[in-house]
Amino acid sequence: MSSATATIHETDGVWTLPARGRVGMYALIVAEAAIFTIFVVAYLFYVGKSLTGPMPADVLHAPIFLTICLLSSSLTIHLAVTALRGARSSAFLMWWLLTIVLGTVFLGGTAREWDRLIYESGLTIRTNLFGTSYYSLVGLHAFHVSAGLLGLSTVLVFALRGDVGREHSERLDVLSLYWHFVDVVWIVVFTVVYVIGR
Amino acid sequence: MNTAAPLFSPTNIFAPVSTPADSIFELSLFVLSVTAVIFVIVFGLLVYVVVRFRRRADDDGSEPPQVYGSYEVELAWTIVPMLIVVALFLATARVIASVQLTAAPPNAVDVVVIGHQYWWEYRYPKLNVVTANELHVPVSDPAHPTPTFMTLLSADTDHSFWVPRLAGKTDLIPNHPNSMWIDPHETGVYLGQCAQYCGTQHAKMLLRVYVDSREDFDRWIEAQRRPAQANAAASRGQQIFETTACVNCHAVAGTPADGRFGPDLTHFMSRETIASGAALNTPDNLRLWIRNPDALKPGSRMPAMNLSDQDVNAVADYLESLR
Amino acid sequence: MTTAEITLVRTDVRPRPLVERLHEWVTTVDHKRLGVMYIVYALVFLVIGGIEATIMRIQLVAPHQDFVSPQVFNRMFTMHGTTMIFFVAMPVMFGFANYLVPLMIGARDMAFPRLNAFSFWLTAFGGLLLYFSFLGGSGVYGAGNAPDVGWFAYAPLTAQTFSPGHSTDYWTLSLLVSGFGSIGTAINILATILCMRCPGMTLGKMPLFTWLNLTMSGLVLIVVSPLSAAQIMLLVDRYLGGHFFDTQAGGSAVIWMHFFWVFGHPEVYVLVIPAFAFASEIIPVFSRKAIFGYPIMVAATVCIGFISISVWAHHMFTVGMSPAGNTFFVLSTMAISVPTGIKLFNWIATMWGGKIQFGTPMLFCAAFLFQFLIAGLTGIMLSVAPFDWQLANSYFVVAHFHYVIVGAILFTLFGAFYYWFPKFSGRMYRETLGKLHFWLFIIGFHLTFDCMHVPGILGMPRRIYTYEPGRGWDTWNLLVTIGVFFQGVGTLVFVGNLLWSYFKGEIAGSDPWDAWTLEWTTESPPPVYNFAEIPVVKSRRPLWDLKHPEDPDWKYE
Secondary structure, three states, X not given: OEEXXXXXXXXXXXXXXXXXXXXXXXXXXXXXXXXXXXXXXXXXXXXXXXXXXXXXXXXOOOOHHHHHHHHHHHHHHHHHHHHHHOOOHHHHHHHHHHHHHHHHHHHHHHHHHXXXXXXXXXXXXXXXXXHHHHHHHHHHHHHHHHHHHHHHHHHHHHHHOOOOOHHHHHHHXXXXXXXXXXXXXXXXXXXHHHHHOO | OOOOHHHOOOOOOOOOOOXXXXXXXXXXXXXXXXXXXXXXXXXXXXXXXXXHOEOOOOOOOOOOOOOOOOXXXXXXXXXXXXXXXXXXXHHHHHHHHHHHOOOOOOOOEEEEEEEEOOEEEEEEOOOOEEEEOXXXXXXXXXXXXXXXXXEEEEOOOXXXXXXXXXXXXXXXXXXXXXXXXXXXXXXXXXXXXXXXOOOOOHHHOEEEEEEEOHHHHHHHHXXXXXXXXXXXXXXXXXXXXXXXXXXXXXXXXXXXXXOOOOOOOOOHHHOOXXXXXXXXOOHHHHHHHHHOHHHHOOOOOOOOOOOOHHHHHHHHHHHHXXX | OEEEEEEEOOOOOOOOOHXXXXXXXHOOOOHHHHHHHHHHHHHHHHHHHHHHHHHHHHHOOOOOOOOOOHHHHHHHHHHHHHHHHHHHHHHHHHHHHHHHHHHHOOOOOOOOHHHHHHHHHXXXXXXXXXHHHHHHOOOOOOOOOOOOOOOOOOOOOOOOOOOOOOHHHHHHHHHHHHHHHHHHHHHHHHXXXXXXXXXXXXXXXXXXXXXXXXXXXXXXXXXXXXXXXXHHHHHHHHHOOOOOOOHHHOOOHHHXXXXXXXXXXXXXXXXXXXXXXXXXXXXXXXXXXXXOOHHHHHHHHHHHHHHHOOOHHHHOHHHOOOHHHHHHXXXXXXXXXXXXXXXXXXXXXXXXXXXXXXXXXXXXXXXXXXXXXXXXXXXXXXXXXXXXXXXXXXHHHHHHHHHHHHHHHHHHHHHHHHHHHHHHHOEOOOHHHHHHHHHHHHHHHHHHHHHOHHHHHOOOEOOXXXXXXXXXXHHHHHHHHHHHHHHHHHHHHHHXXXXXXXXXXXXXXXXXOOOOOHHHHOOOOOOOOOOOOOOOOOOOOHHHHHHOOOOOHHHOO
């Protein structure tokens, strides 16, 4: 037999702490930002250092349309979460679906861009320093977009079954933080690759 | 060879004979004094505290007065270390500049050092000399310095040139040329070894720097510049050398052998050691090395050529003719 | 003020089948069990890493020994370093954080229990993957097997050209996997501390242990990713024909060093800050005084965390950076000594005026103070770049960092084991064996690591499987090797003590040390729900307030 004694003071006020899901997501974003920083540093370091092969100015075309799609998807996901908070489920579903569509368009466009670079411009990951650092950086971002789309699609499946309600809006807001992060990274990648690096 | 007992070691960093090593030594004395003072004070405090504030055997079990902090004390032991840091930093910055920003005077000897797995290539571009593993430099009179400036390159992985009595170490990194300089003011042989892990035989990538008098150095250069003398007695060995894969890696000036993967052997017998210092250059060691390099340096890049004993002897005779 | 008395009855049941109990452990998400698993895992690898070190030391006991081939030796130092850092030091720190942080903040578990379990298994798997290389690293003859590129795996030695086969890939993949586990645990610790403290426990009222683990976790989030990034780049080079570190294509070997050390230097702070955390809990209790200067201790630690991210290239002083570059890193490295010194002085001030009891945990922490002082001073020597041009890559550096990792980190870790063992197991360890462990270990430690400084000064580089006679290194190496055996025996005594005491030790009760933080308010071992009622606190030492109602801490804080 054992006993434990706890002394209870009266608390003077409400004890509130940040929500752990949100803090956890911010922490994850910090770690992800660190990994992207290293790839960006490598990219910038190697600008102009390729010994041979196609140079950025020769082969890169700034993907303006795709960028608009991806950045708009940040807006649509925000609208989706707002709709869910207001318990407007069909509006939520529509905006959520649109977010996925925009993300998919971005990925599809990236795939097409790469197809052109590889088969028409002869730029692969092994061609030169530019190829290595370009495909790695853009690829890492595309990987994160894909992971995000996976998460968003999972939620879509639940939503189509009617299992997503207003009580989940906080969680989906946290998920949307990840999506916003992916968009911010794209802004950085776009600037580094298509503006500075060219 | 300088292994005098007072030095404790031929590679003692506290026995400098060249300006970079001297500057480091002087700086280190300053740093050691500062750290010694800090050590004595703090160590003394620790001993005092551990002895003085032990719980006594006759203790009544009460808790001692609780002290939560003191901003004055905290300030004191923040300010004082900061001042120490400033002093150390300034002293350090000065030596960094003096070692790294010294320009080569016109009479400096230029050497290009190329690191290989697991040997050292030395080229004297202005003097037209290519050699390996044993570096010769002229002694430098402090009144009229004749330093040696070295450009450091690598043919494969990272290496590091460390002869403690001459200078601090500097790395040899592919695609990243470095430079260092030495101006030894005492003749002799100075030892060191590769100081950046470069693979299996990193441990036996040894360094020997011969600091010669000016006359001896000039004579050595002259000898190194000459192509190999033809020697009838060693012709069979030469033939084996040139028709076996030896020539894929090794060069002998004045003959068809022009391989660059391994050390230049034109003046092989001018060296006291073989395999980059792994063994003395004796007839027995040489034959063992040719027969089976792994016996002396397991994992070195030189393969055993499976020569018969006669052929090994013939090749060794040839190499021994390369003076 | 109201007091609630909670009585818990332990009912005796038939012990459940072994399979069922193992299944419980394997599927657990309870932070205490995961903590224990991390710690036991680390102890196993500590012994393995120690064996690897012993093999090296036997080979180096005299010049030109043949105990192992150069190939085996090179694998030994690679595996020893990698194991000790990633599969001993990090898991054990995560283990203690896992176990203690929720208890100290009055929570029932970590913020994300399932992520907790997932992170543990990732780390565990990483270690197994690394060791599988001994068996499965097949490839080109003589080139497959355990990795042999050093724990820092410099390019271009790690390129396919120079490291054919798969040994390097085992290094890369196992660390990539366990790195993700580390990030997961760091996220968990951070979220737990920020979001799950009990009522009244503001950030300024939580134990220093918690503050320091918060700093450590933040650091992990920022610095493990650069290593992961560099490793992904290495894989791209090795398998997709990339040129990140391909010097023949214009790539840079130096950039690997930058990326690695951006991780590698803060990593040692990730390891030492929890060691500071242990000392900051043990020293006050055994001196019977509150920690001196709590706010400054917090500020100094956070400063150390920040500055540690700016010092990395002091590992690269010999690489040929510009004088300006070298000078900057000299300054940042020297700067970090200021907050570090402040902490040392604060611990001394805590002991000052106290009534110090030298139980085993305090013996280890006292030794830590002496040894950390020395380690810090040799660190200052190394921060002086020109001095480092001589000392870098020599046994002086090896002696310095082992002084920190063994002399500071392992010593406080031993202290922590003895201090919290009663809480984790419910039983006291045997004090005489604890003291025997201490004395054996400290003799061995000093014999090995004091002597080890000298060959470095006399020109002995590191990572060499043998050395020439006549360099003046022989006797020193002999002494270094002898010390290893004392440490080995000491460690065996330690493990034996823990094992024996776990089954046969005296019952400890909830508060054997008369301590002051929340973990001592609950049973030993704590029930699965930690606290019957979530505590409410008013000061940094809630138990002190309870025990000294006439003179509570909250009056002074």
